[in-house]
Amino acid sequence: MINNDILRRIRFVFDYQNAKMIKIFAKVKHEVSQELLIDMLKKESEEGYQPCNDKTMCLFLDGLIIEKRGLREGAEIPEPVSQINNNLIFKKLRVALEMREDDIINTLALAEFNMSKSELGALFRKPGHKHFKECGDQVLRNFLAGLSLKYRGK
Numbered sequence: 001m002i003n004n005d006i007l008r009r010i011r012f013v014f015d016y017q018n019a020k021m022i023k024i025f026a027k028v029k030h031e032v033s034q035e036l037l038i039d040m041l042k043k044e045s046e047e048g049y050q051p052c053n054d055k056t057m058c059l060f061l062d063g064l065i066i067e068k069r070g071l072r073e074g075a076e077i078p079e080p081v082s083q084i085n086n087n088l089i090f091k092k093l094r095v096a097l098e099m100r101e102d103d104i105i106n107t108l109a110l111a112e113f114n115m116s117k118s119e120l121g122a123l124f125r126k127p128g129h130k131h132f133k134e135c136g137d138q139v140l141r142n143f144l145a146g147l148s149l150k151y152r153g154k
Contacts, residue, residue: 001137003052006089007060008041009144013151024063028077030056054084061092068096086135087123090143094124097147110149113142 011021018034025032039050052060058080071077081088094104101117108115122133 001086001140002044003054003057003084004040004042004044004049006057006140006144007052009148010060010064010093011041013144013147015152021060024067025060027063027066028059028080030059030063032056055080055082057089058084058092061089061096065092065096069098086137086140087127090135090140091124093143093147104143107146107150108139108142109146111142111145113139113146115139 010016016024018037021037022032022034036050039048040052040056042049061084062078062080066077093099097103099107101120104120105115105117119133122131123135123139125132
């Protein structure tokens with residue numbers, strides 16, 4: 001999945017308006033103009049489409065964590081990573097929404113996607129761990145679809 005798709009889907013799940021999206025970026029002290037945001041929310045085939053790079057996606061997800069959970073006492077705003085993958089996106093969404101394994105499995109089930117606890121745990125392990133597994137687009141897509149059903153209904 002490309003970052004722009006993920007950004008659009010998160011926006012839809014939580015029914016965020018442009019101003020709210022800009023405020024989420026502001027939580028990590030990152031300024032995004034309304035024009036740039038609108039261009040990042042466009043589809044690739046639309047005129048004016050602007051790709052959302054990994055750093056920008058990471059900034060948005062960190063802002064979402066701060067928006068949903070707040071900044072830990074004594075903690076500073078994290079530095080964005082320059083390369084983000086589905087595992088990290090999934091992990092940041094899990095943290096922002098304060099979801100446990102059962103919550104995630106139930107959310108995936110809403111999208112009619114079944115996953116065991118051990119399969120799920122492998123997605124959140126550190127790369128290099130012998131049980132680490134890359135999170136495929138299908139898993140992330142179904143998780144976002146499940147979130148949509150959970151927060152927006154059918």
